[in-house]
Amino acid sequence: MDPRRLDAGLTRRTDVLVVGGGPAGTSAAISCALNGLTVVLCERELFPRERVGEALHPGVEGLLDQLGLAGRLGEVTGARFDGAEVDWAGDRRFVPFGSDAAGPWRGFQVRRAAFDALLLERARALGVEVLNPCGALDPIVETGRAAGATTEAGDVRARLLIDASGPARWLERKLGLARRERSPQLVVRYGYVRGRLPDRDLRPLIHGDTDGWTWIACVEPGRYQWVRLDLSETARNRDWRPAGLAGLAPEGPSRGAEMGWRLTTPAGPGWMLAGDAAAMLDPTSSHGVLKALLSGRLAGATAAAMLNGGDEAQGLAAYRQWMEGWFTTDVAALRSLYRRLGAPWAI
Template structure:
C-alpha cells in the first residue's frame, strides 16, 4: 500500500463529478491532493444525461477519449412538449455531423474521473468521511475524518446535497424557487418511442422526463409544481408496462445558492455551492466546471502567489454570475407553463 501523505496542499471532500474534477485540476497543476469519499465505491445515482458541451471540459481533464466505456446511449437532441407545442430540439451540428449527448452510467462515470484523479497524483480515500474541521494558528486546516486527521492549506467541499462545509461554517443557503421535489425511478424492458431521444413534457402541474439510459433501461423523473397535488402514479404512461428496477426515490431540488461559495482557504463546488432542478439539465456540467475552477484558483494561490482574497472574490463572482443567469433562464422556461412563484428577475439576496 502506498504511503499516505500526511499534509496535502488541498483536501477535497466528496468524490462526485465536482470533487473528482477539482482533484484532477489540482493534480495537473502540481498540487498535493487528498480526496475523501464517504462511500466505499461509486454508486449509481441520477445525473446521467450529459449535454455534448461537457466533452471539451472532459478533454481538458484528459478523459474525453474514454467516454465510450461509460456511455449507455447517445442522442442528438430532446423531444420537448412544453405548454402545448411539441418540437425536437437538436443539440446542434458542425462539419462532423450532429452533436450527440451522452447517457452515462454514473457509477462508471464517477469511477472514470476518480481513476484519472489518481493518475495525475491525487490520493483518494474511499470509505472515508469528513467529520469536523478547525483552523490552527498557522492558518492551516485540521480536518477530522473517520480515517484520522488531515492538515491542509485549502479545503474544497464537493459534498453535494450533504453540504458538509456549509453546515460546519454555519452558512445558510438562499432559496430561489418554490420548494421542489423530484421523484425518479428506472424501468427495464423495451420502449421504442424513447430509443431515439429523451422526452420532456411539461404542463401547468409539472413536468415528466423520460430517457433511455442504456439498452433496455429507461429512467423517468417527475417534478410536481404543487407539492400538495403530486401525481398519484408518477411513472409516465409509456413506461408503465415495463418492469420497475429498484424503488422510486425522491430528491429536494429547490434552487439554492450557498451564502458564500468561497472564503479564505476554502471553496465550495458542485451542488453544495449552487443547485437547480434537473430541468436545467446541466448539474453535472456545472459540477465539473466549478470543481475545475476551484482547483485552478487553489493552484493560483498556492503555486503562483495570487492573493487569496482575489481568488475568493473571482470564484464567488463567477459562480454567482452563472447562477443568476441560469435562474433567469429557467424561471422564464417555467413561466411559459403559466405557473407562478418563479422569480421575474434574477436578483440574488
C-alpha cells in the first residue's frame, strides 16, 4: 500500500525523524532504536532500489555486528578481495587491506540493493516506522529549530531531525546551509559489463595517470564495474568504456555523478546530517559506505545522549567536530594522491 495515499492526513509524533534509507539513514535509525528512542524513517524510492558503491572496506563487518547484523554480510556479497592493484603515476603495486593472526583482511563487493534492504529490514524489526515510498517535502522549523518535516505521508513532528538524503542534500537545500567546497567539480562516469576478465576476479585495479583515474572491479562472478574520473575537461560520452573492457558486453550506457569534495555544516538546533548529505568525497578511497554507516551510528548515539537528558549544544558541537575532523584528514590524503597525478589545484 502506498503510504502517500494511506496516511497523508495523519500527524505522527516521534523522538527522531530520519530522512533517507541508505546506509547513513538506516544506521542512524538502528542506533536510535537500540538506544530506546522512537524513530520514523522516510525514504522516497521504493525499496529495494539500486545504488552504485559496492566495494566495502573490511571494517564494515564489525560495524554491521554492532548494528545487530552479525554474520549477515555474506547474504549480500558478490565477491571478496584482499586489497587492490594500484597503478598510480607509474608506480604499480599491490596494496593489501592488512592482516592479523587469522589471515589477510578481505573487503566485500556487495549488491547494494540487497545490502541497503538488509539494513532497512533491521531498522523495521527494531520498531522503526518505515515510510516507503515517501519523500520528505519541507522541514518544520519552529522558533529557530527543526521540529520535524512535512512528508508525502503527512506531517512528522520530531524532537530531532536527521537528514541522510545522500547527494540530494535535502536539508542543505531547504535551509540554505553553508557548504565548504574543497575541490573543483569532479564528474565520474561509471558502468557495468558482463563477460570474463580473470585478472580482475581476485583484485580490483585502480590506474591513475595525468588525465585522471580508472577503477575496474569484479562485483559478482561474470560482472564487472568500471569508474572513470577525469581531471581534464574532456567529456566522456555515454558509450565510452575503458580500453581493457573491449570485448565484454556493456549493461546499457554509462552514468555520471558529480562528486566534488564538500562538507555541509553537519549539525544545528534540532537537526544533524549524516553520510553523503553531510560530506562528499570522490570514490578514490571506496570509503563512502563505511563513512555513511559510521556517521549514521554516531548521529544516532549522539541523538540518544541528547534526548535522554544530555546537553544538546555539547552533543551537536562534538558531532560537528568529529565530522569536520575526518573530512579534513581525508581531504589532505586525497590531495596528496592527486598531487602525484599533477592536478594543478591539488598542489
